[in-house]
Amino acid sequence: MIATAEAPRPRPGDPAITPELVEDHGLSPEEYEQIRGIMGRKPTFTELGVFSAMWSEHCGYKNSKRLLRLLPTRAPWVIQGPGENAGVIDVGAGYALAFKIESHNHPSAVEPYQGAATGIGGILRDVFTMGARPVATLNSLHFGDLDRPRVRYLFSGVVKGIGDYGNCVGIPSTGGEVYFDRGYEDNPIVNAMCLGLMRKEDLIRGTAEGVGNTLMAVGARTGRDGIHGATFASEELSEGDDEASRPQVQVGDPFTEKLLLEASLELIASGHIVGIQDMGAAGLTSSGAEMAGRSGTGVEMDVARVPVREAGMTPYEILLSESQERMLVVAAAGREDAVREILEKWELEAATIGSVTASGTFRVLEAGVPVADIPALPLTEGCPTYERPGEEAEEVRSLRDMDLSHYISPPDGLESAFLAVVGSPNVASKQWVYEQYDTTVRANSIERPGGDAGVIRVPGTNRGVAASTDCNGRHTYLNPRSGAMGAVAEAARNVTCTGAVPMAITNCLNFGSPLKPHIRHQFREAVLGMRDACSHFETPVTGGNVSFYNETDGEAVYPTPVIGMIGVIEDLDTIVRHSFRDEGDAILLLGANRGELGGSEYLYAVHDGLVAGEPPDVNLATERALQRCLLAMTGRKVLKSAHDVASGGLAATLVESCLGRPRKGDGVGAAVRFDDDLPDTALLFGEDHGRVVVSCGREEEDRVRRIAADYGVPCTRIGTVTGEGAALEIETRSSTLKLALNVLNDHYFGTIPGIMSE
Amino acid sequence: MKVAVITFPGSNCDQDCVRSVELAGGSPSYVWHRETSLGDADAVIVPGGFAHGDYLRPGGIARFSPIMDAVIDFGRDGGLIVGICNGFQVLCEAGMLPGALLRNRSLRFQSHDCHLRVERSGTPFTADYARGQVIRMPLSHADGNYYADPGTLAGLEADGRVLFRYCDARGNVTHEANPNGSLNNIAGIVNARGNILGMMPHPDRAIEDILGSVDGLPLFRSLLAADVAVGAGTREVA
Numbered sequence: 001m002i003a004t005a006e007a008p009r010p011r012p013g014d015p016a017i018t019p020e021l022v023e024d025h026g027l028s029p030e031e032y033e034q035i036r037g038i039m040g041r042k043p044t045f046t047e048l049g050v051f052s053a054m055w056s057e058h059c060g061y062k063n064s065k066r067l068l069r070l071l072p073t074r075a076p077w078v079i080q081g082p083g084e085n086a087g088v089i090d091v092g093a094g095y096a097l098a099f100k101i102e103s104h105n106h107p108s109a110v111e112p113y114q115g116a117a118t119g120i121g122g123i124l125r126d127v128f129t130m131g132a133r134p135v136a137t138l139n140s141l142h143f144g145d146l147d148r149p150r151v152r153y154l155f156s157g158v159v160k161g162i163g164d165y166g167n168c169v170g171i172p173s174t175g176g177e178v179y180f181d182r183g184y185e186d187n188p189i190v191n192a193m194c195l196g197l198m199r200k201e202d203l204i205r206g207t208a209e210g211v212g213n214t215l216m217a218v219g220a221r222t223g224r225d226g227i228h229g230a231t232f233a234s235e236e237l238s239e240g241d242d243e244a245s246r247p248q249v250q251v252g253d254p255f256t257e258k259l260l261l262e263a264s265l266e267l268i269a270s271g272h273i274v275g276i277q278d279m280g281a282a283g284l285t286s287s288g289a290e291m292a293g294r295s296g297t298g299v300e301m302d303v304a305r306v307p308v309r310e311a312g313m314t315p316y317e318i319l320l321s322e323s324q325e326r327m328l329v330v331a332a333a334g335r336e337d338a339v340r341e342i343l344e345k346w347e348l349e350a351a352t353i354g355s356v357t358a359s360g361t362f363r364v365l366e367a368g369v370p371v372a373d374i375p376a377l378p379l380t381e382g383c384p385t386y387e388r389p390g391e392e393a394e395e396v397r398s399l400r401d402m403d404l405s406h407y408i409s410p411p412d413g414l415e416s417a418f419l420a421v422v423g424s425p426n427v428a429s430k431q432w433v434y435e436q437y438d439t440t441v442r443a444n445s446i447e448r449p450g451g452d453a454g455v456i457r458v459p460g461t462n463r464g465v466a467a468s469t470d471c472n473g474r475h476t477y478l479n480p481r482s483g484a485m486g487a488v489a490e491a492a493r494n495v496t497c498t499g500a501v502p503m504a505i506t507n508c509l510n511f512g513s514p515l516k517p518h519i520r521h522q523f524r525e526a527v528l529g530m531r532d533a534c535s536h537f538e539t540p541v542t543g544g545n546v547s548f549y550n551e552t553d554g555e556a557v558y559p560t561p562v563i564g565m566i567g568v569i570e571d572l573d574t575i576v577r578h579s580f581r582d583e584g585d586a587i588l589l590l591g592a593n594r595g596e597l598g599g600s601e602y603l604y605a606v607h608d609g610l611v612a613g614e615p616p617d618v619n620l621a622t623e624r625a626l627q628r629c630l631l632a633m634t635g636r637k638v639l640k641s642a643h644d645v646a647s648g649g650l651a652a653t654l655v656e657s658c659l660g661r662p663r664k665g666d667g668v669g670a671a672v673r674f675d676d677d678l679p680d681t682a683l684l685f686g687e688d689h690g691r692v693v694v695s696c697g698r699e700e701e702d703r704v705r706r707i708a709a710d711y712g713v714p715c716t717r718i719g720t721v722t723g724e725g726a727a728l729e730i731e732t733r734s735s736t737l738k739l740a741l742n743v744l745n746d747h748y749f750g751t752i753p754g755i756m757s758e
Numbered sequence: 759m760k761v762a763v764i765t766f767p768g769s770n771c772d773q774d775c776v777r778s779v780e781l782a783g784g785s786p787s788y789v790w791h792r793e794t795s796l797g798d799a800d801a802v803i804v805p806g807g808f809a810h811g812d813y814l815r816p817g818g819i820a821r822f823s824p825i826m827d828a829v830i831d832f833g834r835d836g837g838l839i840v841g842i843c844n845g846f847q848v849l850c851e852a853g854m855l856p857g858a859l860l861r862n863r864s865l866r867f868q869s870h871d872c873h874l875r876v877e878r879s880g881t882p883f884t885a886d887y888a889r890g891q892v893i894r895m896p897l898s899h900a901d902g903n904y905y906a907d908p909g910t911l912a913g914l915e916a917d918g919r920v921l922f923r924y925c926d927a928r929g930n931v932t933h934e935a936n937p938n939g940s941l942n943n944i945a946g947i948v949n950a951r952g953n954i955l956g957m958m959p960h961p962d963r964a965i966e967d968i969l970g971s972v973d974g975l976p977l978f979r980s981l982l983a984a985d986v987a988v989g990a991g992t993r994e995v996a
Contacts, residue, residue, distance in 0.1 A: 160866075163867050167867055168768070168808045168812075254811070258770070258808070436867045439869050439896075439898075440963045440969075441770055441963070443777065443969060
């Protein structure tokens with residue numbers, strides 16, 4: 001490889017660098033001047049493309065970085081915080097867990113099947129490039145209302161894309177959430193999360209260390225798909241983008257991913273390599289530059305050596321392609337053949353494309369002729385960051401301040417409202433979705449989807465890792481700060497309900513355009529809410545993803561800061577599930593009813609899609625006490641069930657605890673009585689935080705009460721489990737409801753299959 | 759007993775089968791698909807997954823993997839072979855079992871528990887079950903809809919070669935309990951000689967209480983106790 005420091009010159013055929021071209025690359029005139037300053041000269045077209053990708057919102061976090069610095073990222077159990085391919089925490093018994101969540105919203109809006117599939121592919125690679133074997137996936141999906149045919153098309157395509165990809169690679173899906181609200185009409189939110197386990201000593205990072213070591217391109221060949229995907233993800237969509245944008249969407253190949261997964265883990269175990277990174281967003285550019293940037297070295301690569309799918313690709317295209325299932329590997333000098341041998345076993349290609357240098361630059365040649373030479377650190381870390389003032393939209397303020405007293409009474413009676421809430425697509429079972437995902441492969445799925453949190457066993461131990469994804473977009477829309485706090489609180493309650501100690505989160509922040517003041521307001525408030533909750537719960541943020549520009553024709557999605565929470569169960573014998581079990585068991589409510597209907601499913605489902613009011617208040621101290629109280633109860637094995645109260649309120653929680661899992665009969669009944677001085681709708685459908693419905697054997701009731709008292713958590717006996725085939729009976733101060741289990745079954749399990757088979 | 763678990767590049771239940779054999783008390787080993795010999799294996803498991811990606815047709819390419827010649831010979835010599843899920847598809851594609859697995863009736867991938875009725879006891883695969891026993895285990899496939907031509911199907915039934923049938927929790931074989939549209943609710947069959955089993959549901963995922971079911975373990979225990987010598991000739995399956 002040529003080692004001269006000759007400066008790149010424009011290639012024949014390169015367009016001239018004009019202000020318009022700079023603008024097309026998503027760079028402002030000021031940013032372009034900054035680039036000229038860094039380079040000390042005019043950049044070539046190739047270099048402009050590299051900067052455009054690295055300084056895009058997607059890679060450079062230019063509108064979010066300053067605020068994200070406010071988030072807590074440390075704890076004694078955090079091994080790797082933000083900035084790597086994935087965060088890593090210690091989960092005990094010598095194991096570390098790598099985990100991360102990422103968005104694939106834009107591609108999924110345009111081509112739902114491939115968009116979602118490649119989202120799974122990318123997040124798997126982020127995890128196994130840390131040396132961890134992926135053991136579970138979760139997702140968080142938000143779509144428009146299902147009565148729109150286009151939404152049904154997006155929904156079914158996304159679910160099939162996730163399923164086909166994850167099933168083929170053989171990673172169980174253990175949970176997630178799916179929401180439907182007109183706030184996501186044209187911009188679905190498709191976030192995928194992956195958990196991977198490794199022995200602590202097997203951790204490897206995405207670094208290019210050791211001058212003279214060899215850069216190898218591994219896996220699939222580089223094609224013209226997805227060029228400038230990172231920049232595309234950093235723009236708004238507009239009408240007609242479907243067709244025109246398809247070439248920016250990548251196509252997934254899960255079989256190659258499976259091969260790459262096995263080959264990568266074998267490579268890492270072999271000791272032949274010193275660093276490995278996914279060629280994800282901004283492909284070879286970001287993987288090369290980031291690996292050099294992290295280790296303070298430089299890289300030099302020759303694009304003519306990169307295996308390509310078609311002849312005639314320019315350096316610009318090769319550097320910015322986002323073809324899937326590719327890795328950049330740094331092999332120890334002299335071990336290239338050993339690396340190649342492992343890849344050949346897995347029927348994959350590996351090509352030597354360059355080496356680690358001491359230059360500190362990201363240098364690219366084309367058949368020996370320099371085409372780009374950029375200081376690596378300014379490229380990866382020097383992206384200008386902005387924090388412009390924000391302002392709340394007047395419209396949101398007035399919705400929040402709306403007087404809800406007109407909506408307290410249900411227009412068609414309480415029972416009709418009850419069934420409407422339980423049968424609304426948001427509350428109804430997502431069985432139609434998760435039964436399309438392999439949930440049991442690898443035989444470690446201890447708690448499958450449909451409960452509060454999925455639980456995976458740490459192989460060879462009796463430990464478990466619980467995970468949950470949560471964000472109620474309506475709540476964050478009406479009040480981004482308390483909404484984001486609530487998302488963290490709900491996620492923590494969910495993992496705690498299984499008996500797991502909340503440990504850390506990954507987040508995926510889905511917002512509209514940060515160029516708009518009201519979006520900046522939402523973002524700032526949400527980050528602050530998340531900071532407060534994560535600090536209070538000691539669940540640091542170990543990484544994640546920001547997705548701005550989720551807008552179509554100027555309409556932004558609800559601010560949707562999705563939380564992916566991880567918890568650890570030290571002894572799987574203490575695990576608790578959400579369904580009631582035995583006749584005669586006592587049902588108790590932990591926490592207090594306040595009847596907060598703001599932003600509730602009741603208002604949306606029963607009052608013509610109303611999204612208004614102050615969303616439920618979050619009291620962090622109360623939440624923390626509830627978490628500790630629950631863990632004391634699960635640890636002492638006094639509970640038979642525990643289920644969080646969230647979307648759909650107590651109505652949803654009670655129905656889910658009665659019906660349990662499908663395919664196990666009709667469930668069990670319950671007789672419940674509430675003495676709260678609240679209107680029926682507020683009591684049954686209010687989504688107040690800080691509540692969990694538990695059940696226990698009658699002989700344990702006193703112990704449960706004592707533990708609750710020890711932690712200062714209100715604990716009220718609300719009823720009794722009445723056995724198989726009985727009804728759910730609810731008595732309040734003013735009403736009595738008797739709901740047959742088969743009717744509840746039809747509403748809860750039948751809604752989504754019914755809509756999707758129309 | 760030594761059990762060879764075949765690993766294709768896209769196998770993803772190979773480690774589950776290895777663990778199942780271990781829990782049942784046997785000695786499993788992985789055999790890579792490019793090998794040409796099964797070594798001293800006493801039985802063979804073809805595990806689930808997507809052998810070669812299955813973009814063409816499930817199991818359609820796997821039969822061309824080098825190891826398959828040895829697997830075919832092993833079966834011809836009377837050796838015991840179990841194909842689970844994709845393994846069942848591979849054995850059908852290789853002509854070792856009759857019929858084919860078509861796309862599920864729902865046209866979707868399906869992953870959930872199912873109930874099975876054990877139609878025969880006393881075979882090398884079901885000795886530890888009682889006839890008529892209802893067992894529960896996960897299934898997870900897009901192409902599990904068993905099909906065979908009417909003559910073949912009649913032969914399977916007449917010879918008692920259907921070992922497992924989809925049923926409800928009480929053991930009734932009903933249309934509603936049929937998850938994928940399989941003819942006669944067929945979930946698992948053996949070949950004419952009775953030494954090769956193919957089944958779509960996953961006994962390898964029902965091996966521990968903590969997973970929700972241990973109903974898969976008797977299958978592996980039966981296999982390990984069967985002690986069928988390779989080349990010992992036709993085994994009577996009563």
